[in-house]
Amino acid sequence: MERKQTQMILGRRLAKDSPEVKHFQRKSSVVPFGRDGRAATNFTCWTADCPAVKADPTLVFAKCIVVGGSMDTQLELEQVDPPARGTFTVAPTDVFNANELIEPETVDDIGYLPHTNVACVLDVLKSRFLRSIIYTTAEPLLVAINPFKDLGNTTDAWISTYRNASKPEMLPPHVFKTARAALEDLEGYKKNQSIIVSGESGAGKTEATKQIMRFFASASSEVRTTIQDTIMAGNPILEAFGNAKTIRNNNSSRFGRFMMLDVSSHRGIQHGSISNFLLEKVRVVSQEANERSYHIFYQLLKGATSEMRAKYHLRSLKEYAYLNGKNGGCYDVPGIDDKADFEEVLQSLDAMQITGSKRHSVFSILSGLLLIGNVSIEGKDAQGVPDAAYISPQSEEILEEACQLLSVDDAALKKEILVKSTKVGPQVIEGVRTKDEAKTSVLSLSKNVYDKLFDWLVRQLNSLIDAPDGMPNFIGILDIFGFEVLEVNSLEQVLINITNEYLQKHFIDVVFDMETKLYQAEGVPTEALEYTDNLALVGALCGKNDSFFALLEDACLGIRSTDEGFCGTILRRLEPSGFFLESRRDKRLKFIIRHTIADIEYTCEGMLEKNKDFLRKEVMDVMKASTDPVTKALFEGIEIEAGKIGKGTLIASRFLKNLEEMIGIVAQTEAHFIRCLKPNEEKKPLGWNGSKVLNQLFSLSILEALQLRQVGYAYRRNFSEFCSHFRWLDLGLVNSDRDRKEVAQLLLEQSGIPESSWVIGKTMVFVKPDAAKELSILQREKLMCFQPLIAVLGPMWRKVLLRKKMARVIHFLTRLESNARRHLEPDSINISPEEREALLSGMERPRNPCVVVKKRVEPERAPPTKVLSLSRARLSLSKELPRNYAASNEALDVDDTMSVDTDAFLRLKMKRSPNENYLRQTALARLKERRPSHVCMEEAYHVWRSVELLFREPLSDKRLQNICTVIRNDMDQHYGFFWQVIINRTPNFGMAATHIHGSLHVVEQEGMYRDGRQFLFHLIMYKTRKPRKE
Structure with a gap:
């Protein structure tokens, strides 16, 4: 299902009149050619049309570089992340710009990325998420990705940090930061606030709502109130009665809620009010495979005394x-x-x-x-009805028992289940119900009683937390599903998606209100802000006359209405609006609505019956006659005329009325948005599925938030950032000491771009999208002139960097290896005679497959003689081993007699075995073979010789402890660390504890360190750094 949605999003061609075209930019923005038609090469980009994505669709995109041979009709690409051999061709329209030299950890707001296409957004979110950074801003949204594990970032200490920070704008994104912003705006501007939390099931909406309430409840003065405790205590009740296990989420919230809280920064939550809607009633009577009903049933049956x-x-x-x-x-x-x-x-x-x-x-x-639910209803011939309903004797006893618990008359309830009443004029005619009608009546009773019980619990909570005189100002928290697209979409999905269309309209209004305020603050004309919202779509869905809801109500009130007839009416009456289309798969029962985020197909099958799913007046009267006060109160204030369905009593009608009331309240507030994402279906901690996240970026309007910021002067940066971004237009001017505002204006004037396409604000530069693209073209043309020079200077500069890196660590690594080597006695290790001979004297070896030695005449050499001194042999060998890494892996430093076979090197690199096995084999090979010496080296890989010896044969505990002691002492003296290594050698398990700057770290990563020797293997190669200065 996800793969189909991903292909739909990436590959669909939209009609020109589609409402999505006005909001989404799904075409490529890459500029691969200059004005002279020359192709720019060696720049990075993203594409979905590549070997890696075809092999693993969850990647969605792969990073590539443009190579020579590209033409205006197709680009020649080489895949670099993940790496792959060879090149392939892609159409320029299927390529997206990549952000180079960007550290994802520093990108708190993805809206300020140089490129905000879908590939770049996915890349930044993934990079941050895999580093356990789950919060990112896409103004005005906070994006929260469910890590499926406790990261320790919601503790009381974190609350204190965000509550007491003197400069909260300097803190990274977090739900606590959003909560504080809402609280400060409430108290600073005396204006009602709202926090809208949305996402699919399992995305973490309920948890985010909990953390927001925890923040509000943690007043700095630590004042505790009964009302605040009651509100917090209400969460377990709402979860028990409103949450259930689904395939996608073990604690899925199956209802929407809107809370209004009277909050003070010093006194916490003082009063509140909760409204619930869209409870999934059908879950009470049936569930899909591997799903449960509501938690409270299982809690009661397992926990009851x-x-x-x-x-x-x-x-x-x-x-x-x-x-x-x-x-x-x-x-x-x-x-x-x-x-x-x-x-x-x-x-x-x-x-x-x-x-x-x-x-x-x-x-x-x-x-x-x-x-x-255990009452069995059977059918028989009676009163001319071939399938007349009746209750078996065994089930009658169960019905009596159930009625006793509900405190209702069992005979009266039995009659209303089995007998049908029809009003004809002033008379009411009774007749028998069919088996299916009676079963439907029982199911409807169960669903509606539970629904009303949930409403009653919410009313009880509100009666304790409501403000007696009303709340002068409040913060509203709306917990709602995002757009929902299933294999089969029916009335439930229509209601959910219409709710999101209302919220989308409000969201668009908020975004452009923010843009207007920014333009006014910077002195930029606001005439450029022209946008189109989804008001026309909302009208086609919920208007009073020709709309989906109006036609649905008319069909339900009609006598002979059918699902097929309703589907035909929708297409006939609403297709001219441009938002309703006929389905290609089933024109009789299915239709398509062109929603803001995608075209969604719905089925009319069963939709009319679902909309009429309410209790008949006769059954309701039985429940109202209950002797139990709570059961009787469930249906107070609900009046239905016998034998008739009135307007306003249908499911959709009542839902729309409640929705409009809620949206009316939210529209009068200053909104804050939190979008929760579910990164994988398996609930794997820190697991990432790119296609899963991509679908949610669209369904939650996150990409639209970025695209809406592209309206008007889409490119906006402060003067320093603008000059840095486009410095290659005039490097001398940018490097001068002139004021940045003046430099920015000169760069724009010299570019030749029309002055109507850019504005210099008070602190920022504002540029329209086409003009920003033109600047990129001009800069890339200048950069293309430097390509021959870069090809020469690049390797030279990398060589310098490697020399500097090696110079910082070579002394310490050499000392470390020497100390470890000093305690390796030959007799303590059982190695073969050939290996011992190689260790003592060295041997002639075959050439490295990555290095091609030029033929030259060399003088004859005497056969190598055995070195008598073991220390001299080791010293001679250690001088050779550190120099082999550059030749075999980097090949950056070669003398005049050697050249590098790059293809052979890449082939060897692609065939490498896992890291540890490869290093073991390499270290042993270096014992047997002598390689040509080179001047430069990246790492002191002679350490691996000692490590390899440790791996060869078991060591005694005493010998192993001696080696660890040497390493510890050396690290104490040279690295500024205090290391205490404890090795526990058992047949199946080993653990090491290290003290680093006084903090205890236990190293035990899912069996990675299976014994002490393997831990030592990793310990020796720990990333070293300079010693501390005393």
């Missing part, structure tokens, strides 16, 4: 039909302790003052709902 089990007639999990889905029940969830969570629920009920009879009623209703 024996007394409670008898009191509420509880059975085992396997005995309830509602808890055993299509392929059997799913009772346990990794990482969730239902019994312990039930204890937390009981404590939260105490905090919400739901005790005594109220608590008894809640548990009785839950047990009664489960028992109603």
Whole structure:
């Protein structure tokens, strides 16, 4: 499914009148040719049309370089990340610019990247995420990626840091930073704020909402209030009754909520109010394979005492039909302790003052709902109906038991399940229901009772936390799904996606309001800000006359309406709007809506029945007659005329009314946006799936946020950044001491770009997109002139850098190797005679396959004689070994008698075995073979000789400890570290503990260090640095 969506996003060609064209730039912005038609080479780019992505679609893009042979119709590319041999051709339209020399850790706002195409955004988010940096800004959005592990970045210490920072704008992105911004704006401007948290199931929305509330509750004065405790205690209740395990998320929130909080920076949360919507009622009666119903059912059945089990007639999990889905029940969830969570629920009920009879009623209703699901309805011939419904004798006992728990009349409920009432004039005619109608009535009862119970719990919470005189100012927190696209999309997805269209319109308004304020502050004319929102689409979906909701309500109120007829009406009446299209797969029951983020196909099958899923008046009257106060209160204030469906009673109608009320409140606030992303489906800690993230970048409008910033003067940088970016236009001018504002203006004037395409603000340069592209063309043309010079100077400069790097560490590495070598006695290691001979005297060896030796005449040499002194042999060998690395791996320093076979080197590099095995083999080969000496070397690889000896045969514990002691003493003296190495040698396990600057670090990475020798192998090659100055 994800792969299909990714291909749709990357490969689809949009119609010119598509609303997406106005917001998304999906074409390439690469400028590979100069004005003279010459192709620019050796610059990096991204493409999806490459071997790596074809082999692994989760990569989405691969980084390449443009090589010689490119033409205006196709580019010749070489893949560099991941590396691959050979070149391939790609159309210029399938190539995207890459950001060079950018450190992802420093990019807090991806909107300020030189290039913000989809490939660059994915690359930065991935690089930061794999470094455990899960928060990134895309103004006005905060992007939060679920790490599926505790990173320790939400502790009280972090809250204190973000709460007490004197300059919060200098802190990196975080949910705490967003919460503080909202709180400061609330108190500073006395204007209502809202934080809109959205994302798909499992993306971390609930966790983000929790952390925001924790921040608000952690007042600096540490004042604790009953109301604040009650609000925080309400979270476990809402999760227990509103969350469930799904395939994608073990703790998925199956409802939307909007909280309004009265918050003070000194007194915490003082009052609040919660509104819930879109609870997934169908989950009460059925679940997909490997999914569960709501947590509270499993918590009750696992955590109830024996007394409670008898009191509420509880059975085992396997005995309830509602808890055993299509392929059997799913009772346990990794990482969730239902019994312990039930204890937390009981404590939260105490905090919400739901005790005594109220608590008894809640548990009785839950047990009664489960028992109603076990009522078996059969069919028989009766009163001329071939499939008339009846309840078997065994099920009648279960129904009586359920009605006892619900405190309703079992005979009255049985009648309303089996008997159909039709109003004809002043008379009501009764008849039998069919088997399917009766089953539908039972399912509808179960779903609606649970839905009303959830509403009742929210009302109970609100009664305790509501402000008596209202809240003068508040911070709203909206926890809502993002756009949802499934294999089969029906009414539920329509409602979710319409909600997001409303929020998208609000989002566009917020973005352009921010842009207008920036332009005014910089003295830039605002006439350039022209944009198109999705108001027309919202009208086609929710308008009063010809709209999707209006036609849906008319179809549900009609007598003979069918799903096929409704689909035909939609296409006939709404297709002229340009937002509704017929489906190519099934024109009878499916249609397409052109949403802001993508074209989404919906099915009309069952949509009318889903919209009419409410309790009939007769059943509702039975529930209202309950002797239990809580059960009776569930349906208070709801009036339905018998035998009729009135306007405003349908699911979609009631939802739209609540949605418009909520959006009206949010529209009057200053909004802050948090977009939560789910990086992989397997819930793997710090696991990354590029195609999964790409789909969410579109569905959550993150890429649109970046594209909306491209409207008007899209390129905006402060004067210093602008001069640095385009310094190659006039390097002498940029390197001068003149004022940066003056330099920026001169660069623009000299470029020949029309003055109408750029503006010099008070602190920034503003340039329109086409003009910024023209500047890039001019700069690239000048850079192309330097390519021959760079080809010569590049290797020379790399040589200088390698010499400097080696000079810093060679002394210390040599001393380290010498100390380790001094304690390696030949008799303590069992090696072959050939290896010992190689160690003592050295041998003639074959040539390195990467180095081609030029033929030359050499004088005859006497056969090598055996060196009697072991220390002299080792010293001679150690002088040769450090010099081999540059020749075999870098080949940057070669003398006049040698040349480098680059292709042979690359072939060898591609065939390398895993790092440790390769180094072991290389170290042993260097014992047997003598290589030509070279002047420069990158690393002192002679250390590997000592390491290899450690790997050859087991050492005694005493000998191994002696070697470690030498290394520790040497590091103490030369590296400024204090190392304490403890080696535990057992057949299957070894662990080492090191003290670095007084901090204890236990080295045990999933069995990576299987014994002490392997740890020593890694310890010796630890990244060294200069000694500390005393």
